[in-house]
Amino acid sequence: MKVETNKLKKTVERYNMRNIVDEMGAISIERDNLKKKLEEMNFVNIEEVAEISILEEKIEEMKFISAQEAGRVVILEKKIKKLKAIIFISCALFLVFLVGMMK
Secondary structure (H helix, E strand, O other): OHHHHHHHHHHHHHHHHHHHHHHHHHHHHHHHHHHHHHHHHHHHHHHHHHHHHHHHHHHHHHHHHHHHHHHHHHHHHHHHHHHHHHHHHHHHHHHHHHHHHHO
16 A cells, blocks of 8 residues: 555645646746737837937927027017017107107
C-alpha cells in the first residue's frame, strides 16, 4: 500500500506540476498579449499626442495671428481717433472762418 500511495503521490505531484506549467504558459501568453495590446495602445497614444501637439502649434499660430490682428485693430483705432480730432479741429476752424467772413 505504501508503494502505491507513493506512486499516487508522485503522479499527483507530476499532474499538479503539469497543470502549474500549463497555467504558467497560459499566463505568459496572456502577459505577452497584454504587452502587445499595451504597445499598440501606446503607439496610438503617441500618434494622438503628435496630433495634439500639431493642434497646439496651430492654436499658438492662431493666437499669434489674433494678437497681430488685435495690434492692428488698436493701431486703426488710434488712427481713427486722430482723424476724428483732425476733422473736429477742421470743422471748428471752418466755423471760425465763416463767422469771421460774416463780420
